[in-house]
Amino acid sequence: MNQNVSLRLSEVRKSFGSTSIINGVSLDIFEGERHAIIGPNGAGKSTLFNLISGRYGLSAGRIELKGQDITNLDPQNINRSGLSRSFQITNIFPKMSVYENIRCATLWSLGYRYSLFRRISTIRSVRERADEIIELIGLGDRGEKLAGELTYAEQRALEIGITIASGSDVILLDEPTAGMSRAETNAAVELISKVTTQKTLLMVEHDMGVVFDLADRISVLVYGEIIATGSPSEIRSNQLVKDAYLGTQEGVH
Amino acid sequence: MARVFSKKRIIFWALVALSFVLLPMVFDGGFSLSMLSQMGIAIIFVLSYNMLLGQTGLLSFGHAVYFGLGAFVTAHIVNFIDQGAFWFPITFVPIVGGITGLLFALVLGFVTTRRAGTPFAMISLGIAEMVAASALMFTTFFGGEGGIVTNRTAGGVVAGISYGPQIQVFYLIAGWCLISMMGMYAITRTPLGRLANAVRDNPERVKFIGYNPVRVRWLMMTLSGFFAGVAGALATVNYEIITAEALGLMASGNVVLMAFIGGINHFWGPIIGAVLVTLLQSALSTYTQAWLLYFGLFFLIIILYSPGGIANILAVHAPVIKARLFKSLASSYLIIFLASAPLIVGTIAVIEILYRGGAILGMSALVSWSSSLVLIVVGLVVFRFAQRRVKSVWASLDLELRKRGFV
Amino acid sequence: MEFFLVTLLNSLSYGLLLFMLSSGLTLIFSMMGVLNFAHASFYMLGAYFAYQIGAYTGFWIALFLAPLVVGVIGAFTERFGLRAVHRFGHVAELLFTFGLAYVIEEVVHLVWGRAPVNYRIPERLDFTLFTLFTTQYPAYRAFMMLVSVVMLITLYLLLTRTRVGLIVQASLTHPSMVEALGHNVPRVFMFVFAGGCALAGLAGVLGGNMFITEPGMAFAVGSIVFVVVVFGGMGSLVGAFIASLIIGAIQTFSVALNLSLLDFLNLFGLSISEDSFWHSGLSITISQTAPVLPYLLMVLMLIVRPRGLMGNRET
Numbered sequence: 001m002n003q004n005v006s007l008r009l010s011e012v013r014k015s016f017g018s019t020s021i022i023n024g025v026s027l028d029i030f031e032g033e034r035h036a037i038i039g040p041n042g043a044g045k046s047t048l049f050n051l052i053s054g055r056y057g058l059s060a061g062r063i064e065l066k067g068q069d070i071t072n073l074d075p076q077n078i079n080r081s082g083l084s085r086s087f088q089i090t091n092i093f094p095k096m097s098v099y100e101n102i103r104c105a106t107l108w109s110l111g112y113r114y115s116l117f118r119r120i121s122t123i124r125s126v127r128e129r130a131d132e133i134i135e136l137i138g139l140g141d142r143g144e145k146l147a148g149e150l151t152y153a154e155q156r157a158l159e160i161g162i163t164i165a166s167g168s169d170v171i172l173l174d175e176p177t178a179g180m181s182r183a184e185t186n187a188a189v190e191l192i193s194k195v196t197t198q199k200t201l202l203m204v205e206h207d208m209g210v211v212f213d214l215a216d217r218i219s220v221l222v223y224g225e226i227i228a229t230g231s232p233s234e235i236r237s238n239q240l241v242k243d244a245y246l247g248t249q250e251g252v253h
Numbered sequence: 254m255a256r257v258f259s260k261k262r263i264i265f266w267a268l269v270a271l272s273f274v275l276l277p278m279v280f281d282g283g284f285s286l287s288m289l290s291q292m293g294i295a296i297i298f299v300l301s302y303n304m305l306l307g308q309t310g311l312l313s314f315g316h317a318v319y320f321g322l323g324a325f326v327t328a329h330i331v332n333f334i335d336q337g338a339f340w341f342p343i344t345f346v347p348i349v350g351g352i353t354g355l356l357f358a359l360v361l362g363f364v365t366t367r368r369a370g371t372p373f374a375m376i377s378l379g380i381a382e383m384v385a386a387s388a389l390m391f392t393t394f395f396g397g398e399g400g401i402v403t404n405r406t407a408g409g410v411v412a413g414i415s416y417g418p419q420i421q422v423f424y425l426i427a428g429w430c431l432i433s434m435m436g437m438y439a440i441t442r443t444p445l446g447r448l449a450n451a452v453r454d455n456p457e458r459v460k461f462i463g464y465n466p467v468r469v470r471w472l473m474m475t476l477s478g479f480f481a482g483v484a485g486a487l488a489t490v491n492y493e494i495i496t497a498e499a500l501g502l503m504a505s506g507n508v509v510l511m512a513f514i515g516g517i518n519h520f521w522g523p524i525i526g527a528v529l530v531t532l533l534q535s536a537l538s539t540y541t542q543a544w545l546l547y548f549g550l551f552f553l554i555i556i557l558y559s560p561g562g563i564a565n566i567l568a569v570h571a572p573v574i575k576a577r578l579f580k581s582l583a584s585s586y587l588i589i590f591l592a593s594a595p596l597i598v599g600t601i602a603v604i605e606i607l608y609r610g611g612a613i614l615g616m617s618a619l620v621s622w623s624s625s626l627v628l629i630v631v632g633l634v635v636f637r638f639a640q641r642r643v644k645s646v647w648a649s650l651d652l653e654l655r656k657r658g659f660v
Numbered sequence: 661m662e663f664f665l666v667t668l669l670n671s672l673s674y675g676l677l678l679f680m681l682s683s684g685l686t687l688i689f690s691m692m693g694v695l696n697f698a699h700a701s702f703y704m705l706g707a708y709f710a711y712q713i714g715a716y717t718g719f720w721i722a723l724f725l726a727p728l729v730v731g732v733i734g735a736f737t738e739r740f741g742l743r744a745v746h747r748f749g750h751v752a753e754l755l756f757t758f759g760l761a762y763v764i765e766e767v768v769h770l771v772w773g774r775a776p777v778n779y780r781i782p783e784r785l786d787f788t789l790f791t792l793f794t795t796q797y798p799a800y801r802a803f804m805m806l807v808s809v810v811m812l813i814t815l816y817l818l819l820t821r822t823r824v825g826l827i828v829q830a831s832l833t834h835p836s837m838v839e840a841l842g843h844n845v846p847r848v849f850m851f852v853f854a855g856g857c858a859l860a861g862l863a864g865v866l867g868g869n870m871f872i873t874e875p876g877m878a879f880a881v882g883s884i885v886f887v888v889v890v891f892g893g894m895g896s897l898v899g900a901f902i903a904s905l906i907i908g909a910i911q912t913f914s915v916a917l918n919l920s921l922l923d924f925l926n927l928f929g930l931s932i933s934e935d936s937f938w939h940s941g942l943s944i945t946i947s948q949t950a951p952v953l954p955y956l957l958m959v960l961m962l963i964v965r966p967r968g969l970m971g972n973r974e975t
Contacts, residue, residue, distance in 0.1 A: 608770060
C-alpha cells in the first residue's frame with residue numbers, strides 16, 4: 001500500500017459548552033486505504049465527521065488534507081479541496097429529479113461554478129459524468145423520478161452518488177447501510193467497494209459485517225478518544241477493544 | 254459554445270411572440286389594450302418574483318422595492334430626456350430600470366440573503382418598510398403624495414414610433430415581456446438556476462457539494478431585481494406617473510398572491526396568476542367594493558386546498574386525461590360544483606349585504622339575511638359530502654394511474 | 661429633564677404594549693415554527709371588539725370579553741386553518757396567516773368602515789394622575805402599564821409554575837423532544853396560538869383607545885412587532901422584552917425630537933444656505949426619520965449579529 005498520508009488529524013478537540021465530545025484525536029488516513037471508525041453510541045463518530053467536513057468548527061487541533069491545512073474552513077471550501085462526505089440521515093434534494101441531483105453535484109469540480117451563460121444540458125462533461133455515476137449507483141432507470149419519491153435504499157444509493165459525483169479522492173461515508181435489510185446491505189457493500197476503488201475512504205459504520213468486509217484498517221473511538229487502530233484482525237484480537245466495545249456488541253450481531 | 258435554445262424551443266417562443274402580436278387585434282378597444290399592457294408588466298414582475306420563491310425558496314415580502322426603485326429612476330431619466338439634458342431611446346429605458354433594480358438587489362440582497370426561511374421573509378418585510386418609509390422622507394426624489402409625473406413621448410419619434418398611442422406602448426411591453434420570459438426561462442436551465450433549486454431543497458447539503466448557498470441566493474436575488482426593475486420601468490412608461498405606492502407593502506403582497514395563486518412550482522404557473530389576478534382586479538373592482546375581500550378569500554382557499562396553485566391543479570389532471578380516466582372524475586366534480594354554488598352565492602350575498610347596508614336585490618333585510626344564511630348552511634353540508642366523494646374517487650384513481658404507469 | 665422623564669414614561673408604556681404583542685408572536689413562533697402574519701390583525705380585532713362590546717357593556721367588561729373573543733377566534737384559526745395547511749410546510753402556513761391578515765382587514769372595512777371609530781378612553785380613567793413639572797400625566801397611560809405588568813407577571817407564573825407552562829417552555833428549545841415525550845402537542849399548539857392571540861387582543865383593547873382604532877392599525881403595528889422579534893432574536897422571550905423596550909423608546913423619543921442635522925451643524929457655527937443641494941437632505945428632522953429608524957436598527961443588527969440580540973436558534 002502506498003503510504004502517503006491523505007488526511008491527517010492532529011490533537012483534534014471539540015467541546016459543546018462544558019461538555020467535551022472529542023478529546024484529542026490524532027489519526028492518519030493513508031492514500032487509497034479504506035478506513036472504518038467504529039465505537040459505541042455517543043462515542044463522537046458523527047461529531048468527528050462533522051469536524052473533518054467543516055460542519056462544526058474545531059475547539060483545538062489541526063486537520064490536513066493532502067498536506068493542506070483545512071482546519072475550520074467552510075464546508076464548501078473543504079469540498080473543493082477534494083473531500084466529500086455523505087450523511088447518516090439521508091440528505092438529498094427531494095424536489096429535484098435523480099439525474100439533477102447528480103448533475104448539480106458534479107458542477108463545481110468540472111469548473112462551472114455559478115455559471116449563467118451555459119445551458120446545463122449542453123455541457124458534455126457534466127452529462128457524461130452524471131450518466132456514468134447514475135449507472136454506477138444502479139439508478140439508471142430512475143433518472144427522471146423525483147429524488148423524494150425513491151425508496152429508502154434507492155435514496156441511500158443516491159446519497160452515495162451525490163457524494164462521489166464531484167470526483168473527490170477522499171470520501172467520508174457516515175453509516176451508509178443504516179436502516180437497511182440484509183440484502184440491501186450486501187448490495188450497498190458492493191456499491192461502496194465499486195465506487196471507492198482508487199480512492200481514500202473513511203467510514204463510520206455500525207454493522208460489523210460491513211466493517212470487516214470493507215475496511216483495510218479500523219480505528220476504535222470510545223468517549224472521544226481513539227483507543228486502537230489497526231488491521232481487522234488486530235482489532236478483533238485487541239483486549240482493550242474487546243473490553244470497551246466488541247464484548248458488549250458481539251452478541252447483537 | 255453550444256446553442257442556447259433548441260429548435261423546439263425556438264418554435265415555441267416564435268408562437269408566443271406571434272400570439273403577442275395578435276392579442277391586441279383580437280381584444281381591441283382602449284380598455285382591453287390597457288389591461289393587456291398591465292398584464293405584460295405583471296407577468297415580468299411575477300416571474301422575477303418566482304425566481305426567488307419558486308426557484309430559490311426565498312419567500313420575500315418586499316419585492317416591490319426593486320420594481321418601484323426601477324420605476325422611479327426610470328421616471329427621472331425620462332424627465333431628463335424630456336428636458337433635453339441628454340437623449341436616450343425610450344425603447345431601451347427598461348434597461349435603466351433593470352440595472353437600477355439589479356444594483357439595489359445587489360446591495361440589499363447582501364443583507365437579506367444571509368438568512369433563509371422565515372427570518373428572510375421578515376427581513377425582506379423590514380427592508381421594504383424601510384424603503385417605503387424613506388420614500389415619504391425624500392420627497393424630492395419620490396415626489397411625495399403626488400409622485401413623479403413623466404412624459405413617455407419624451408424620446409421623440411424614432412422610426413415612426415412616438416409611444417403616444419397605447420398600441421405602441423403595448424408592443425413595447427410585449428417585446429420586453431417576451432425577452433424577459435426567455436431570459437428567465439433560460440436562467441432556470443443554467444448551472445446557477447439548477448443550484449438555486451438545490452439551495453431551495455436543501456441548503457445544508459449544497460455546501461457539501463462545493464457551493465456557498467448564500468452566494469447562490471444573493472446571485473438569484475440580484476438577477477431577480479433586474480427583471481423586477483424592467484417591469485417597473487415599463488410601468489413608468491405605461492402610466493406616465495409613479496407614486497410611492499408602487500414600492501409599498503401592498504404592491505409586494507400583491508405579487509406574492511399572484512405567484513401563489515398561479516402556482517410557484519412551475520415556471521408558467523405565476524403567469525396564470527398574473528393574468529387572472531389582473532383580470533379579477535379590473536373586473537371585480539368595477540362591480541363591487543368588496544373585491545379585495547373576495548380576492549383574499551380566494552387566496553385562502555387556494556392555500557387550504559391547492560397550495561400548488563392553479564398550475565398544480567392542471568398538472569395533476571394531465572395524467573388523468575392522458576389515461577382517459579377523466580370520465581370517472583367528472584360526475585363528482587359536477588356535484589362539488591353544484592354544492593359550492595349555494596355556498597359561494599350565500600357568502601357573496603352576506604358580504605354584499607354588509608357593504609350595501611342591510612339588504613340586496615330589492616329584498617327586505619330579513620329576507621336577504623335569512624335566505625343567504627340558509628344558502629351557506631345548505632352549501633356547507635352538501636360541500637362536505639361532495640368533498641369526501643371526490644377524495645375517495647381520487648384515491649382509487651391514483652391507484653389505477655400508478656398501476657398503469659401514468660404517475 | 662421634564663421632556664426626558666415624560667418621554668421615558670411614555671416609551672415605557674408603549675414598550676410594554678409592544679411586548680404584549682411580541683411575546684405572543686414569539687411563543688407561537690418558537691413552538692410551532694409559524695410566523696403569524698395576522699398577529700397584528702388580532703390586535704386590531706381586540707380594539708374593534710372592545711369598541712363594539714364596550715358600546716353595550718362599558719369598558720370594564722369589554723376589557724375581559726374582547727381578548728377572550730379574540731382568543732376563541734385564534735383557536736378556530738389554528739384548528740381549522742393552520743392545522744390543515746401544516747402538512748404543506750412552513751411557507752404555506754406563513755402565507756395562510758398572510759392571507760388571513762388581508763381578509764381580516766377587509767372584514768373590518770366591511771363591518772366598521774374605513775374611517776377610524778370613536779373608541780375612547782373610559783371616563784373614569786380620563787383624568788390626570790399626577791403633574792410632572794408642567795406636564796400632566798394621564799391616568800390611562802399608568803393603567804396601561806399596570807395591566808401590562810400584571811399580564812407579564814401572570815404570563816411568567818403561568819410559564820414557570822404550571823404543567824402546561826413547563827411544556828410550552830420546553831417546546832421553546834426542544835419542540836420535537838416534547839412531542840416524543842407524548843404530550844398532545846396539537847392541543848398545546850391550539851392553546852398557545854389562542855393565548856398569543858388573546859394577548860394581542862388585550863394589547864388592542866389597551867392600545868386602540870390610547871392611539872387610534874382604524875383599519876390601518878394592524879399593518880402599522882405589525883411590521884414594528886416583526887422588527888422587535890428579529891431585533892430581540894427570534895424565539896427568545898427575554899430578547900423580545902428588551903427589544904420591545906428599546907424599540908418603544910426609540911420610536912417615542914425620535915417622534916418627539918424636532919432636531920435636524922442642520923441644527924446640529926448650526927451648533928458648530930456652520931450654516932448651509934437654503935438653495936444648497938444638501939439643504940433638503942440635511943434639514944430632515946429626527947422626527948421625520950422616526951418611521952425609518954426601527955428598520956434601520958434592525959438592518960444594522962442583522963449585519964452585526966444576524967441571530968439578533970438573544971437569539972440562539974437558526975430557524
